[in-house]
Amino acid sequence: MNKLNSTLRNIGIIAHVDAGKTTTTERILFYTGENHRVGEVHNGTTTMDFDPQERQRGITINSAATTVFWKGAQINLIDTPGHIDFNIEVNRSLRVLDGAVVVFDGVAGVEPQTETNWRLADRYQVPRLAFVNKLDRIGADFDRVVGMIEERLGVKTAVLHLPIGTEHEFKGVVDVLNMRALLWLGEHAGDPVQITGVPQDLLVPALAARARLIETVVEQDDQALAAYVRGEDIPVEVLQACLRRGTLSGAFVPVLAGSAFKNKGIEPLLDAVVGCLPSPSERQGDSAGEHLSALAFKLVEGEHGAMVFVRVYAGRLRAGDTVFNANTGKKERVARLYEVHADKRIERQEIGAGDIAAIVGLKDTLTGHTLCDPAHPLVLENIAVPEPVIDIAVEPRSQADQQSLSKALQSLTREDPSLRVRQDAESGQVILSGMGELQLEVTLENLRSRHGVNVITGRPQVAYRETITKEFEVSHVHKKQSGGPGQFAEVKLRLAPLPRGEGIQFENLVTGGAIPREFIPAVEAGVRRAALSGVVAGHACVDFKATLLDGSFHEKDSSSLAFELAAAAAFREAAAKAGPIVLEPVMSVEVLTPADHLGDVIGDLSRRRGHVRSQDARGNASVIEADVPLSEMFGYIGQLRALSSGRAQYSMHFDHYEAAPTLAPFGKG
Template sequence: MNSNNLHLRNLRNIGVIAHVDAGKTTTTERILFYTGENHRIGEVHDGATTMDFDPQERARGITIHSAATTVHWQGTQINLIDTPGHIDFNLEVRRSLRVLDGAIVVFDGVAGVEPQTETNWRLADEYRVPRIAFVNKLDRVGADFQRVVASLRERLGVRALPLQLPIGTEGEFRGVVDLLTMQALVWDRDDATAPPRVDAITPELLPAAQAARALLLEAAAEQDDALLDAWLRGAALPVDDLRTALRRGTIAGAFVPVLAGSAFRNRGVEPLLDAVVAYLPAPAEAAGAAPADGPLSALAFKLTADDHGAMVFVRVYSGGLKRGDTVFNASTGKPERVARLYEIHADRRVERDELVAGDIAGVVGLKDTLTGHTLASTKDAPVLESIAVPEAVIDVAIEARSQEGTAALAKGLGVLVREDPSLRLRQDADSGQTLLSGMGELQLEVAVEKLRSRFGVEVQVGRPQVAYRETISAAAEVRHVHKKQSGGPGQFAELTLRIAPLPRGDGFRFASAVVGGGIPREFIPAVEAGIRKAALSGPFAGHPLVDFEAELVDGSAHVRDSSALAFELAAAAALREAVLKASPTVLEPVMAVEVTTPAEHLGDVIGDLLRRRGHVQGQDTRGNATVVTAHVPLARMFGYIGQLRALSSGRAQFTMQLSHYAPAPVRAALAA
């Protein structure tokens, strides 16, 4: 076996994903400690974590940026990415999952499957990423391992397969039963340096362990004909063969192994690391893996910038990358030079001379490479599947407090939008204000704070506003003639444009039906460009125009006076005319809201949601609380947390994320 194949076999590229506050970063910090990467444990509540190294992350106690590091366990290198749990930073999860081969999904032992976990789970499905579930916080009051396993099966629709059972409940949780070896692993102390004590399973736990092991053996046997035959005959099944079969089933997505623990109390982390090595795939085993010895193919999935320039994080799928190489950006066709290569350890960098297939690392020197671009050995190489960017739903107007800060603000905003493509910049057509758009208030707050701390810009920020959209409800066709004469060469463009609505979320499509050269071929791209520019600010209410198709039906040109600019201006004017004839309407973002409240406040919570134009979708019981799910317009959710606390004596909490865009009521449309 050559060294590259050995490297691929002994490598795991994994992420840690979860709903906010499920204990994801605490779990990651324990992994760093047990693998020897850290010699002391960083705690979230102390603001001393390794992976949350950004000052805002430490101040807020949440993960904002995905952070990468490299650790080693049992002779296997693990490239680990810790991702945010808050919905406002969902792009960080999305682009991490795009380049990972496996994931640990952390669940709160009390809450079970929560909204953001569900969202991230669907993303992992989309990218075909095998997962291990880690049920955390089993030492907390109300924690219930079996209830969480049931919620995985019911809410996520997966075959959740426990590999362990907890020993003790809530404050008495002290260990796990390993169902493969049928041994008890007991942590007698919270001291992280104390390994678990291996013991016999107590008589009161034995029947439950035997029943759970029978289900485990059945699932493993289904993955291997020889094992299945032995299992049907009642023969003993070797543990190593069971592990191999469980690995095959995990990678194929036949089931999801479930483990138990309490990361904060240092219980269950070593077996979790064992499971990462045993059951999650090496790069060569991942879905759609390319031959490692092929030509260079790498995906840029993240970009960070500082005073020394930009660092692009890449995942190498095939071939290799050396310091000093000249490669091609297959997405743009431009050459790029690799100045330096770095292995990343959170905020520490270790320089490398070469990257090989399977590596995730940082590259310095790339000038025009952005998130989602493909690096290759030739400019016409196949382009890898890019990374979808979530919809922005909220705007703030932003400007420098002083004239001197205007240039620094422009530079800072440019860097932030390059780093985070889910942030958008546009100019308001009426007011001329610069609008910064994002996925939520927290994301925009963080961006504004970065402008102050990183770029030294004091800014004035307007109140958050809903990012409305415009669309059309009917088809329309218009003929427009753009004609201008001012002494010298004139401007002339004639075209007929037909527009029609598309299904919600389809964006914009352009087509040309012009035949016979009525409009010269070189002017047709200018027609599309004019439509795209005009769609940035719709004629009905000034919001971006979405979900429509435009077809260039016919037109004519003048041999001397026609130009690309003339056709671009004609197309923009034609679109504005057509939209006003096509029953335009304003769309508003509608959020999927989940409120967790004590049962005695349920009536008040539901009544308040209804007053906010909410539509209650359902109710559920989770532990000793009631969970209400509803669809509520974002416009009515500003300031909701204060009202919810007042209604529930501070005991209720909520999460929300974009569900869909829907027509806004007439009054809201006019006000927008």
């Protein structure tokens, strides 16, 4: 039986862009002894952001893995991007991680992408810690951020720290559980933490915070709760066990304070990772079983083939093993195994349950595929991939580059499943689709720098969709006779609208063998194929239910092809009469602007067909939250800077599709 390692932690660092994830990760590398110097984002010396584009842009684009050790525990750490365009990296990382540290900007608090990532962690039921960072900055407010976490994210907090000093005078934290002060008085990363008594001016708030913390955590243990009710002192070890139990169950989220850039608060954060976040055994049970099961969650193409990152859930994986890909039905050979530290690799001969590592030698394995024992096949839950919302046309600068472009795009879409490539049926152009302008910019630069392909691009286009607004039934007979065997299929199809985001559903209500069972999949395939090109402007049709009600067949002339063609024609006929409309992607936009430019910014959003949901004060700035159609947001940053003398900033992420104005010009995209 293969026992899981109870001292192992697989965790991710997640947050909104610029909250300090990578800086926090770099400090973790330093304090655990993995690095002997501190890497900085602003001067391009980080270990985790090693890609040239990441260093040039000062942001994380790719999730990067490393391993560190702290007080007897091994921590496999993944630093993820904060920009919405690269959200697939957060998605696939959270799918395989056991815990997460969510970093919050001490000034901005809960930002849009933090909220998106938090919901992803909810989806995968990942226990997490909250680290309120940047408390040395002007306008930082720890209590306000804690309140935002509870209000916006709908969670209960267990506050473990109180900051000592505000803004530039921030110098440490009160450890509420142990009633002591942790001070970082030096300016350098190597300066040791000083442990002292709680400052006199913080004694009353610290005692109040400890009382709230105890009240929160004792609910996790009946004996501790009974002792609390009796007014007895509860040992710190018992409170720590309750804190861990509540974190693992999601009853509350521990909140810590610090400033990663100023080297304050990293050691207690590491203590909390070991003390509060789960080992693989606590997520999977005591034993993982003997037979191999592993999930491929990331793929990186290199000069010598693909490197596939996997999380092993059960069994053992050895270099030279033959594994079964449950998604493709093919066997593949594991040529080599690597433990990955950012851009460095250490070869391993064997990995076990709970481990995260990289495999070289797999030919047909993609993100989300399950690798298992050929004698005991199984399929693990896949990784959800978001639908792209923006398109650009790409073509090679010379005919000689045509084949190279095709090969490079195939490589890039294998790495990043949120990128899509298709050929426009009318123009013949190659269309590259993604999650936003930045992702497409990065992809085009990768085409040039990594694959040596220069391309000409068209203006970005919005990925419109179509849907129907009412129910309609149609009967269609497909009949063709041309000398040899004929084609015959009759289908009666009903289309009905579904709520936004429901996709396409198919139901078969045929009874009595009116259509043989073997032809039913062909009917569904015909509907889905026809829906790829809608009846209004050729955009994909979504959010509808197709119900096969009845039909007929011919003993000799009916075939799967005939039923697929009949279903496609029936769909087009019904969709045209079911109130078809065009949908456009609407983005959730957050603008942070100095208060004196508030009116101009709101006016500009209104001109862009934006709907302002809320406005709030954040320090001496104003925050506007609005829903704005993506088609109106191209080039927004330039206009926003002009309106605010360069002082405002914004972030946005896809929120939903809604009906577009009937008079809007819709191009293919």
